[in-house]
Amino acid sequence: MNSGIEGLDEILRGGLPASNLYIIQGAPGSGKTTAALQFLRAGVAAGERCIYVSLSQTRAELEAIAVSHGWTLDGIRVEELSASDAVNSAADQTIFQTAELRLDETRKAIEDAIKEHKPSRLVYDSLLEIRLITGDTPRFRRELIAFKAFLAKRNVVALLLDTQVRDAQHAGEEVEGVAHGVICLNKSIDEYGPVRRRIEVSKMRGVPVVDGYHDMAIREGEGVVVFPRVVPGTAAETVKPQLIKSGVDALDEMFGGGQESGTTTLVIGQSGTGKSTMASLYATAALQRGESVALFLFEERLETFFRRSEGLGMQLRQFYEDGQLIIRDFNPNEISPGEFGQIVEQAVTGEKVRVVVIDSFTGYINSLPHREKAVRDIQSLLKYLARAGVLTILIVAQHGLLGQDVGIDVDVSFLGDTVLLLRIVEHEGRLRRNITVVKKRHGPHDLDVRELFIESSGVSVIPYNPLPEA
Incomplete structure (x- = not known):
């Protein structure tokens, strides 16, 4: 399946394997949302139904990103959900598990949207909000596994955006083990000069990817552009x-x-x-x-x-x-x-x-x-x-x-x-x-x-x- 990102399909030896769940990891500003929009735009171009489920950004914010590249959200259904109320309620509640109830409501809203519109591609933005609702690692992992099974039954290819890059503090979540593939976006700033951006396909089951870091850039009108390393x-x-x-x-x-x-x-x-x-x-x-x-x-x-x-x-x-x-x-x-x-x-x-x-x-x-x-x-x-x-x-x-x-x-x-x-x-x-x-x-x-x-x-x-x- 075409990822919509120039150069990434070459690293993936042709594209993303169909009917699977993938995670895009990266710090804020690394290009996750832009890459997700490119993924959905490629689906629209192929005549597929696409949904962007947003727990962290409004439709207006997504449209602003699209307009900055000369794009539109035509053909992409945006489902806006809010998890902020769940966090506030959970902090005040001691008897009723309000966080669990809000998690159920969020899950039901997403599943209903998928059942109604039957998308081929879906973007879930982002896993940070689900972490805040679940409140503990075992529940978060179970929620992710259940969502993966739900998508697999409906042949949906999903990108889950994650601002939490794996480290010693969050190693127990093992989010990478649940996903079929993990793509990491990295940016660094030197003492002087422009931002340096890189991409790594750290995991992709069944695909002999070109491993290691590859240079990338975010360019107006093009979005995320990947430059695969030259292989002799x-x-x-x-x-x-x-x-x-x-x-x-x-x-x-x-x-x-x-x-x-x-x-x-x-x-x-x-x-x-x-x-x-x-x-x-x-x-x-x-x-x-x-x-x-x-x-x-x-x-x-x-x-x-x-x-x-x-x-x-x-x-x-x-x-x-x-x-x-x-x-x-x-x-x-x-x-x-x-x-x-x-x-x-x-x-x-x-x-x-x-x-x-x-x-x-x-x-x-x-x-x-x-x-x-x-x-x-x-x-x-x-x-x-x-x-x-x-x-x-x-x-x-x-x-x-x-x-x-x-x-x-x-x-x-x-x-x-x-x-x-x-x-x-x-x-x-x-x-x-x-x-x-x-x-x-x-x-x-x-x-x-x-x-x-x-x-x-x-x-x-x-x-x-x-x-x-x-």
């Missing part, structure tokens, strides 16, 4: 690697004839050494061969990229306008690793991209709060791209004009099958660019240091000749 095994293995050339014969010779598809190249160098130019060179050559290319910019603006390339004779605007060249530029803290991985994956599968450039990897990793996790995420993405036969170029910046510090406090050298080192050396008042292939896992390569020239006429590589002594 989902890409087909390339049958035969191909040599990918740069268009500069001397540079291709350094790589033993060219770079291989299905590999990752780290282009490392300090500012002004020509790192981005190397990436543009391979992108231009691939585009001229008729292949698609994707560039992801984390430091350089789009217009700056075009002007720099045009200054070297590489005309890329038309390829971009034709859609053969895909370019995305990102602002710091704008994107999560999960969303970035999905964008890259969609470019490879949907647009048949053969060359991917990330410029720069330093800018990407510095925009994330947890760098070591980001390196693990990018490693999975690189394995996926390798199995899809894509040449990936990672630009890694060094600090300073002549320094060797790459500015990242974690080791990234293992990410590259090939490492191209660009340096600037100074002699007698002149700066010279050097280029060296310091690593290549697949096939032979040239270990010589050569000189790199970047001029308006183009890029050239020549044997390195030391300047004569003064």
